[in-house]
Each structure stands twice: as structure tokens, then as C-alpha cells.
Amino acid sequence: MRENQRVSDSVRRALPGFLAAAGAVALLGFEIADKGWAFFFQITLNGITLGAVYALIALGYTMIYGILKLLNFAHGDVYMVGAFIGYGVLTSLGGPLNPSVPVWLLIVLMFGAAMLGSGLLGVAIERFAYRPLRAAPRIAPLISALGVSFFLQNSALLLFGASYRSYDPFSLLGFGGAHFGSSVFISWIRIGVVIGAIALMLALIFLVGRTQVGKAMRAVSFDREAAAMMGIDVDRVIAATFFIGSALAGAAGVMFGLVFSQIFHFMGFLAGLKGFTAAVVGGIGSIPGAMLGGLIVGLVEQYAQGYLNGNWSDLFVFAILIVFMLVRPNGLLGTRAITKV
Amino acid sequence: MLKRVSLIASVAAFAALAIVVSAVAGPTSAAAKTVTCGSTRTIGVAAPITGAAASLGSQQLGWAQFYVTGWNKSHKTKYKIVQGDTQLPNAAEAIKVAQRFGSNSKILVVVGPAGSQEIQDTTAALRNAGLAFISGSATRTSLTDGSRKGYFFRVVPNDDQQAPAVANYITANLKSDHVFIIDDQESYSQGLADGVQKLLDAKNVKTTRDSVSQTASDFSSLIAKIPSSTKVIYIPWQLSAKAQLFGQQLKGAGKNIPLFGSDGLFDPDNFTIAGSYDSFFPVNVTSATIKAYASAHGGKPDYFGVPSYVAAQVAVNAVEKACKTGKGKTTRTAVRKAVASTKLTATLLGIPVSFTANGDVSGGGFSIYKIGSDGEYSKVG
Numbered sequence: 001m002r003e004n005q006r007v008s009d010s011v012r013r014a015l016p017g018f019l020a021a022a023g024a025v026a027l028l029g030f031e032i033a034d035k036g037w038a039f040f041f042q043i044t045l046n047g048i049t050l051g052a053v054y055a056l057i058a059l060g061y062t063m064i065y066g067i068l069k070l071l072n073f074a075h076g077d078v079y080m081v082g083a084f085i086g087y088g089v090l091t092s093l094g095g096p097l098n099p100s101v102p103v104w105l106l107i108v109l110m111f112g113a114a115m116l117g118s119g120l121l122g123v124a125i126e127r128f129a130y131r132p133l134r135a136a137p138r139i140a141p142l143i144s145a146l147g148v149s150f151f152l153q154n155s156a157l158l159l160f161g162a163s164y165r166s167y168d169p170f171s172l173l174g175f176g177g178a179h180f181g182s183s184v185f186i187s188w189i190r191i192g193v194v195i196g197a198i199a200l201m202l203a204l205i206f207l208v209g210r211t212q213v214g215k216a217m218r219a220v221s222f223d224r225e226a227a228a229m230m231g232i233d234v235d236r237v238i239a240a241t242f243f244i245g246s247a248l249a250g251a252a253g254v255m256f257g258l259v260f261s262q263i264f265h266f267m268g269f270l271a272g273l274k275g276f277t278a279a280v281v282g283g284i285g286s287i288p289g290a291m292l293g294g295l296i297v298g299l300v301e302q303y304a305q306g307y308l309n310g311n312w313s314d315l316f317v318f319a320i321l322i323v324f325m326l327v328r329p330n331g332l333l334g335t336r337a338i339t340k341v
Numbered sequence: 342m343l344k345r346v347s348l349i350a351s352v353a354a355f356a357a358l359a360i361v362v363s364a365v366a367g368p369t370s371a372a373a374k375t376v377t378c379g380s381t382r383t384i385g386v387a388a389p390i391t392g393a394a395a396s397l398g399s400q401q402l403g404w405a406q407f408y409v410t411g412w413n414k415s416h417k418t419k420y421k422i423v424q425g426d427t428q429l430p431n432a433a434e435a436i437k438v439a440q441r442f443g444s445n446s447k448i449l450v451v452v453g454p455a456g457s458q459e460i461q462d463t464t465a466a467l468r469n470a471g472l473a474f475i476s477g478s479a480t481r482t483s484l485t486d487g488s489r490k491g492y493f494f495r496v497v498p499n500d501d502q503q504a505p506a507v508a509n510y511i512t513a514n515l516k517s518d519h520v521f522i523i524d525d526q527e528s529y530s531q532g533l534a535d536g537v538q539k540l541l542d543a544k545n546v547k548t549t550r551d552s553v554s555q556t557a558s559d560f561s562s563l564i565a566k567i568p569s570s571t572k573v574i575y576i577p578w579q580l581s582a583k584a585q586l587f588g589q590q591l592k593g594a595g596k597n598i599p600l601f602g603s604d605g606l607f608d609p610d611n612f613t614i615a616g617s618y619d620s621f622f623p624v625n626v627t628s629a630t631i632k633a634y635a636s637a638h639g640g641k642p643d644y645f646g647v648p649s650y651v652a653a654q655v656a657v658n659a660v661e662k663a664c665k666t667g668k669g670k671t672t673r674t675a676v677r678k679a680v681a682s683t684k685l686t687a688t689l690l691g692i693p694v695s696f697t698a699n700g701d702v703s704g705g706g707f708s709i710y711k712i713g714s715d716g717e718y719s720k721v722g
Contacts, residue, residue, distance in 0.1 A: 043561075162396045261589065306563075
């Protein structure tokens with residue numbers, strides 16, 4: 001009887017999510033029948049590119065939450081700073097029209113500088129804005145994170161001005177790409193970004209799963225006091241986590257600039273919220289979850305924009321955040337915390 | 342118990358009295374309060390200096406400051422600008438700016454706000470303070486329906502004038518039978534898009550409508566939706582850099598469809614997609630004033646801000662007139678009347694500026710420009 005009760009409870013909990021998913025699939029099927037498969041493939045490819053960028057942002061959120069149980073709302077602005085660092089390297093090495101080094105080297109340098117700069121920024125933010133508040137109530141570092149976010153936005157506005165800056169990837173890398181049939185096209189830039197994002201994600205999985213640093217990070221995320229007692233330098237591990245998460249955000253910033261061209265001081269706000277949504281959808285604290293969540297958010301945004309119109313895309317993205325919080329708060333791949341009572 | 346009740350009653354009565362006094366004292370007295378003009382006079386400039394539309398607001402502020410700086414160099418009376426950052430589309434900030442301007446008795450007239458929605462949001466505060474507000478960019482037609490008569494003025498023609506100019510050119514000159522219209526979800530853009538779509542529909546031109554957020558950078562799915570039968574894509578947007586990006590992504594997707602922009606996109610520095618069209622005021626882009634501004638601002642002419650220069654011109658001249666009539670003293674009411682009676686025969690916009698009873702600029706018009714392969718804008722209509 002107890003078993004039956006458990007089964008019916010599970011079914012009742014899963015039912016709203018199942019119905020929502022079934023509805024979404026049915027709607028998508030209807031739209032595919034209306035607009036055709038070519039259009040579906042095109043916007044799926046668009047969604048995968050965008051999702052790759054969101055996944056990199058979400059990874060930073062999820063890593064920091066996993067280790068500190070802190071939602072780092074300044075993370076989106078670290079991504080913005082990374083984009084500007086990449087832009088700075090681009091313009092100081094001749095710009096997109098006339099680079100003074102080979103294009104491949106220029107891109108490597110842009111990524112390297114952005115990841116290093118963003119990583120160091122993340123470490124500095126942790127040291128000065130969060131570490132002093134570790135023993136404070138949870139709301140305190142959250143408020144501090146919001147303050148850091150506004151600080152970074154307005155600092156960028158002061159330093160770089162309000163105008164959009166353009167990576168002009170079309171001058172740098174051209175308009176070439178791969179065609180599938182007569183109406184499906186993906187540019188080489190987008191292919192490169194997706195491959196780069198996957199490579200970074202795999203590198204992160206390797207780091208966390210197979211290295212000493214990764215082991216220490218997992219230990220600290222599991223039980224900070226116990227990890228300290230085992231001789232792990234907790235402060236250093238947390239700093240390393242911030243460095244890695246922020247470096248990934250910096251890389252995402254450069255990728256955004258290369259694919260979508262324009263960067264500006266306010267770009268981190270919405271991207272950060274969508275990265276956060278991706279982390280929640282995938283399961284906050286889960287690295288594979290962040291990747292899956294990023295992909296889902298990117299696809300939802302593109303499907304909404306493609307099949308409805310631009311008014312609906314952000315609405316749908318944040319609607320799935322609400323739906324997941326209500327129906328599956330642990331996300332798709334997150335695990336329920338077991339608390340000793 | 343009785344003491345507590347009578348204390349509460351006294352406080353409530355006092356509060357009610359204070360509300361009544363401030364209601365009576367507020368609007369009428371602010372407008373009628375006499376101010377000594379002095380040798381330095383103050384105007385307010387309300388623009389989105391920070392936030393999502395900061396790139397537009399900085400142009401408007403820059404041009405307004407340019408006018409005032411030029412005036413101060415050549416006249417005995419000096420003008421000072423008090424800036425108000427409206428953070429478009431943040432309505433709460435726009436209202437705060439309006440209230441702050443209203444309570445600053447030195448401010449005699451306001452240049453701005455920028456957005457049509459901001460005008461709607463700030464009307465009550467500015468009107469209650471008795472201030473005239475002159476916008477260089479709010480073009481929604483309904484703003485001059487008479488409800489702001491004597492308070493709101495604009496130096497730019499409204500959407501009812503721009504939309505016919507665009508629709509006529511598309512049908513008569515481009516002979517397009519299918520137009521894809523994309524607005525940027527802001528009231529300026531939606532108003533124009535609605536106007537043009539209505540006119541094109543009346544001429545039996547097939548129109549498809551879509552929208553994209555002003556902050557979007559990924560237009561790939563939107564571009565995928567544009568059918569190959571489309572002859573013109575109409576984009577009445579405000580951010581020229583976005584239009585440029587859209588044009589590049591459109592080309593990157595292999596679709597060579599001409600773009601048609603609105604006055605917000607007139608930006609030879611940032612919007613240079615060859616073969617595109619744009620509607621704008623008949624500005625003389627080679628004028629010495631524009632060259633001087635560009636020279637002082639890193640080579641950028643910031644065309645979006647040119648109407649704010651003219652708005653500042655109207656504001657300063659109105660204050661001068663009101664102060665002269667009042668023999669060194671004036672009121673906001675007098676300044677408003679001076680604004681209403683403005684008659685500038687030649688302005689940087691290429692149109693004379695005087696106002697109708699409801700605040701629209703009389704006799705304004707739009708020209709059509711085409712962007713050449715070298716990025717140069719040439720007038721074609």
C-alpha cells in the first residue's frame with residue numbers, strides 16, 4: 001500500500017512536467033508541419049550555437065553554487081568584461097580589417113587574454129566581495145553579488161562608453177560556411193564556436209573528475225569543514241573555482257562577440273539571467289546539467305523566435321525557469337540533497 | 342485610550358491638511374513663480390545617459406551641450422544645463438527626473454525626454470511643474486492629440502508624416518509587392534511600423550510583420566523566417582549598430598534584400614549596408630556646424646542628436662524672449678508661451694521650426710537617402 005502511495009505521489013509530481021513537455025512537442029510538431037523541416041533544422045542549428053554560449057555561462061554559475069551555495073549574479077558581467085578584453089586584444093592587434101598577426105593566432109590570443117582576465121577578475125570578486133561574508137547569512141553575499149554586478153556594468157559604461165563595439169567577424173573571418181540543401185546554412189564561425197565550447201566543457205569535466213584540483217573541489221563542495229580538516233586549503237580551492245568559472249564566462253564573451261558581433265556594457269545582464277536559467281533547468285550544482293540546460297535554453301529561445309516572434313522568445317525562456325522551479329526544482333540532472341535529521 | 346485616539350486623529354488631520362495645501366500650492370504656483378533671470382540661466386536636458394539606450398542619449402546630450410556651448414561663447418547671457426538621466430526604457434527613472442526638474446525652480450524649460458513612452462510617463466510631473474518640454478525624438482502621433490497642449494513640443498515631424506514618405510517611396514520608386522516589416526519592440530518603432538504597414542496594406546502590397554528586441558544580437562532565426570519573395574525589409578529601429586549587424590547577418594545568410602530604415606538609423610558612421618535606404622530630415626550633412634561637432638567628438642557626427650540641438654535652440658531662444666519681455670524676470674508660464682510662439686526660419690534639420698497649437702512642428706518633411714557601395718548617403722527622394 002505504501003509502495004502504491006509512493007508510485008502515485010511520483011506520478012502526481014511528474015504529471016505537470018510531462019503534460020508541459022507533451023504540449024511543447026505537439027506545438028513544435030504542428031509548426032514543423034506548417035513551416036517545413038528545413039526551417040526547423042536551421043533554427044535548431046542557431047539554437048545549438050546560442051546554447052553553447054549559455055552553457056559556458058551556466059557552468060560558472062553551477063560551479064560556484066556547487067562549492068559555495070552562492071548564486072553569483074555578477075557572473076553575467078564577468079562574461080561582459082571577457083568580451084571587452086577580447087575586443088581590446090582585437091583592436092590592439094590591428095582590428096578585424098587589418099590584423100597584424102595571423103587570424104588563428106589573433107583568436108587564440110583573444111581567448112587567452114579574455115579567459116585570464118576574467119579568471120583573475122573572478123578571483124578578485126571572490127576575495128573582496130564574498131569571502132568576508134562567508135559566515136554571514138546567505139542573503140548578504142547575494143546582495144553583494146548584485147552590487148558587484150551594477151559596479152561592473154557602470155564601470156564598463158564609464159571606461160568604454162555607451163556605444164556598441166563590434167568584433168566585425170565578417171571582415172575578420174568572412175561569410176563562408178556549410179550549406180545543407182538549399183536553405184540550411186551554418187557559418188564556419190558558428191561551427192568553430194560550438195566545437196570550442198564542447199572542447200572547454202570536456203576539459204572542465206576532465207579537470208573536475210581526474211585531477212587533484214578537481215578532487216579537492218568536489219570535496220569542498222561536499223563538506224567544506226571536513227575538507228579543511230583533511231588538509232585541503234579551502235580558500236585556495238574556492239579561488240580556483242572562481243577562476244575557472246569566470247574564465248569560462250570570459251571565453252563565452254569572446255564567442256558571443258565572434259558570432260553575434262556586438263558587445264556593450266549591458267550585455268551581461270540578460271545573458272547572465274539566461275545562463276542562470278540554464279543552470280537551474282539543468283540542475284544547479286551539476287556540470288552536465290549546466291551543459292544540457294544551456295542547450296535547452298538556446299533551443300527554446302530560437303524556436304520561440306522562429307515559430308512565434310521576437311516578443312515571445314525571452315518570455316518562453318523565463319517561463320521555463322518558473323515551470324522548473326515549480327515542477328522540478330532540482331533541475332533535469334540535479335540530485336536531491338539528503339539532509340540528516 | 343482617549344489620548345491615543347485624539348493623537349491619531351490630530352496626526353491624520355494634519356496629514357490631510359498638508360496634502361490639501363501641497364495640492365493647492367503645487368502645480369499652479371510652480372508655473373507662476375517669478376524667477377530672476379540673471380546672467381546665467383538654466384535649462385534641463387532629459388535623456389537616457391545610461392542604460393540600454395545610452396548610445397542615443399549621449400548623442401542628444403552632446404548636441405544640446407554643443408548648442409549651449411556655442412551660445413555661451415557668443416552671448417553675454419550664459420546658459421547652464423542640468424542633466425537628467427532617464428535610463429530609457431526605465432519609466433520610473435524618467436518620472437524621477439521630471440519631478441526633480443519640476444522642483445528645481447531654476448530650470449525654466451526642458452529639452453527631452455527622448456522616447457514617446459517617456460513623454461507619456463512624465464507629462465503629469467512636467468505639466469504640474471508648469472514646464473515646457475521639447476523633444477527631439479518622440480514621434481508617436483498621439484502625443485500631440487491636444488492633451489499636452491501648450492506644454493509638449495517636438496522639433497521632429499511625427500510618424501504620420503514619416504510613414505507616408507516611406508510607403509510612397511517603397512511603392513512608387515522601389516515598386517515592391519512584398520515588404521517584411523520588423524519593429525524593435527519600442528514605441529517609436531512600433532508606431533512607425535504600424536503606420537507604414539497600414540499604408541502598404543491599403544495599396545495592396547503584401548506585408549509580413551515581426552519584431553525583435555532592441556537588445557538582441559542574434560537575428561539568425563528571424564532572418565530564416567524572411568521568405569525569398571521579400572523585396573524590401575523595413576526596419577524602423579533606433580540603434581544603427583543593430584541595423585548594421587542585421588544587414589551583415591542577412592548577407593551572411595545569403596539573402597540580398599534591401600533594407601529600409603527610419604530616421605533613427607541615419608548614421609553614416611555605423612549603418613553602411615550598401616543598397617539600403619533611410620528616411621531622415623533634409624539635413625545638410627556637409628554643414629559647418631555638423632563638421633564642427635564631429636571634430637569635437639572624435640569624428641562622429643551623431644546624427645540622432647541633431648534634433649536635440651534644435652530643441653536646445655528653441656529652449657534657449659524662448660527663455661531669452663521671456664526674460665526680455667519680463668525685463669529680467671520671468672515665469673515658466675511665460676517661457677512656455679515663448680516656446681509656443683517660436684519661429685525659426687532655418688535650422689540644422691533643414692526645416693523651419695514653428696509649432697502648431699498642439700505642439701507639432703509645422704511644415705516638416707522627410708527625405709529618402711540611399712546608401713552607396715562606399716557607405717555614402719545620397720538623397721534620392
